[in-house]
Amino acid sequence: MQPHERILVAIDTPDMATARALAARVRAHVGGIKLGMEFHNANGPEGVREIAGDTPLFLDLKYHDIPNTVAGAIRSAVTTCRPRIINIHASGGPAMMRAAVAANKEAAEKIGIEPPLMIAVTVLTSIDDSDLDAVGQATPSGDQVKRLALLAKAAGCDGVVCSPHEIAALHAACGEDFTLVVPGIRPADAAEDDQKRKMTPADAVAAGADYIVIGRPITQAADPAAAAKAIAESLL
Numbered sequence: 001m002q003p004h005e006r007i008l009v010a011i012d013t014p015d016m017a018t019a020r021a022l023a024a025r026v027r028a029h030v031g032g033i034k035l036g037m038e039f040h041n042a043n044g045p046e047g048v049r050e051i052a053g054d055t056p057l058f059l060d061l062k063y064h065d066i067p068n069t070v071a072g073a074i075r076s077a078v079t080t081c082r083p084r085i086i087n088i089h090a091s092g093g094p095a096m097m098r099a100a101v102a103a104n105k106e107a108a109e110k111i112g113i114e115p116p117l118m119i120a121v122t123v124l125t126s127i128d129d130s131d132l133d134a135v136g137q138a139t140p141s142g143d144q145v146k147r148l149a150l151l152a153k154a155a156g157c158d159g160v161v162c163s164p165h166e167i168a169a170l171h172a173a174c175g176e177d178f179t180l181v182v183p184g185i186r187p188a189d190a191a192e193d194d195q196k197r198k199m200t201p202a203d204a205v206a207a208g209a210d211y212i213v214i215g216r217p218i219t220q221a222a223d224p225a226a227a228a229k230a231i232a233e234s235l236l
Ligand SMILES: O=c1ccn([C@@H]2O[C@H](COP(=O)(O)O)[C@@H](O)[C@H]2O)c(=O)[nH]1
Pocket: 010, 012, 036, 121, 123, 124, 125, 126, 161, 162, 183, 184, 185, 193, 195, 213, 214, 215, 216, 217
């Protein structure tokens, strides 16, 4: 994989024209486009398909509900959006994750595409140990991430979303083939925003991230194409 192919740019906007312009500027410097709730809820699957075009799509809707509902959501999303990567919350539990994995394969087979990678979100990168304490979840965050990642692997998921700080431990616990999708990425001079467990792009890739997810440091830059290119070059 070329270094820039590890970059998934998060285009978080409700505005179709803004997303169109950003995608056109940065497409050549990244490996994929990530569209989430903000864009999907405003523009639907048709908008998602238009912005992704031929670029690999990470559909980041983070489903978390009862197994039957999540299975239905996955079937609809795979059929209408045709993502390369799709995700759920690992904290939805083993039965929910197994239902999502089965629905993903079934929907992909029905329309004749390769099943999207099924990725489970462990502990959000905006959360630290004090936040986990507040909601009654186990700390330290690294232990909770590992626990959820092992559950996700056992349920048949292809990988997890984790912070850059857990990469080494998860590759050791879940194997090198278990895909690690890593947000919480900030170039050294970038604002932290709401990311608490973070690292630079180069350090995260050196640590073993399969994909790094980067939004605002690219999309809010004065020149998004130059920002994406500089990040890609920092990975060489
Ligand atoms: O734990 C998580 C899971 C998902 N995200 C998403 O990644 C991007 C990050 O955007 P930045 O602007 O680079 O902060 C965003 O779309 C989140 O929904 C995450 O940050 N952490």
